[in-house]
Amino acid sequence: xxxxxxxxxxxxxxxxxxxxxxxxxxxxxxxxxxxxxxxxxxxxxxxxxxxxxxxxxxxxxxxxxxxxxxxxxxxxxxxxxxxxxxxxxxxxxxxxxxxxxxxxxxxxxxxxxxxxxxxxxxxxxxxxxxxxxxxxxxxxxxxxxxxxxxxxxxxxxxxxxxxxxxxxxxxxxxxxxxxxxx
Numbered sequence: 762x763x764x765x766x767x768x769x770x771x772x773x774x775x776x777x778x779x780x781x782x783x784x785x786x787x788x789x790x791x792x793x794x795x796x797x798x799x800x801x802x803x804x805x806x807x808x809x810x811x812x813x814x815x816x817x818x819x820x821x822x823x824x825x826x827x828x829x830x831x832x833x834x835x836x837x838x839x840x841x842x843x844x845x846x847x848x849x850x851x852x853x854x855x856x857x858x859x860x861x862x863x864x865x866x867x868x869x870x871x872x873x874x875x876x877x878x879x880x881x882x883x884x885x886x887x888x889x890x891x892x893x894x895x896x897x898x899x900x901x902x903x904x905x906x907x908x909x910x911x912x913x914x915x916x917x918x919x920x921x922x923x924x925x926x927x928x929x930x931x932x933x934x935x936x937x938x939x940x941x942x943x
Contacts, residue, residue, distance in 0.1 A: 768793035771838060778840070778860065787830070790840035792884045804874045804901055805830075808844035810940045811870050811899070815847055818926075818933050825849040825867075826856060833861035834869075837888035844899075845870035847930065865892035867929045872899040895929045904941050 769777070774790040777783060788797055808830060816827045828846045846866035853864050869889055871882070882898065886909050889896040896909040906924060908916040918924060918937055926933030 769795060771840070774840060787842055788840075791881050792839065796881060801874055804844075804872045807899060807901055807940050808870065808872045811872075811897075811935070812845045814935050814939075815845060815868075815870075815930070815933070818930065819847060822932075823850070824930065825851070826853065828866075833859075834865050835861050835863050836865045836869075836885075836894065837891045839884070839888055841869070841885060841888075843869040844872045849929075865889070865894050867893075868895045868897070868926070870897045870899065873901060895927060897924055899940070901941070904937070906937055 769790075770793075771790060774788075774795055777795060778788050778790075788795055790796075812827065812829050819825055819827050824847075826848050828843075828848075830842060830844050832846055833840060833842045834846060840861045843866065845868075847868040848862070848864060848866045852867060853862075857864070871877075871885060873882070886896060886898070890909055890911050893911055898907045898909070900906065904920045906918040906922075908918060908924070910916075910927065920938050920941065922937050924935045924937060
């Protein structure tokens with residue numbers, strides 16, 4: 762018999778996340794559950810490549826702020842730590858000092874790791890879309906990405922395709938093969 766996860770409120774999560782024993786943990790609040798993020802080196806390398814490319818573009822064009830896998834956000838009542846996120850200068854002129862930024866990102870990138878469940882990803886997709894966030898979900902094993910944008914059909918980008926920033930990062934293009942290069 763499977764053990765059912767214990768659901769907590771967002772207030773309980775906020776308390777749990779600040780406990781000293783959790784200081785070195787990366788915790789998310791997804792659909793009432795506390796989830797500890799665990800990645801692997803391959804997924805981390807992919808996220809770092811995307812972070813570098815987006816970061817360089819945002820800096821060159823003075824568009825806003827980019828966070829990595831330690832930047833937390835409040836998204837539709839949940840608490841997420843995307844692998845990469847961008848928030849425009851127009852939306853947030855100054856850096857947030859909060860553990861979980863009150864403003865959801867304009868763009869979030871989630872690189873799938875072996876520990877991610879289908880339910881976690883489904884919840885995140887729904888909540889990011891509800892918050893108006895452009896979402897790229899990267900699937901390392903398939904060398905594929907899915908692009909989620911509110912009011913648009915899901916786009917599947919294969920290895921020969923290109924991730925585009927759209928209205929969030931106008932002119933930004935990242936060939937998918939570049940993030941999976943050996």
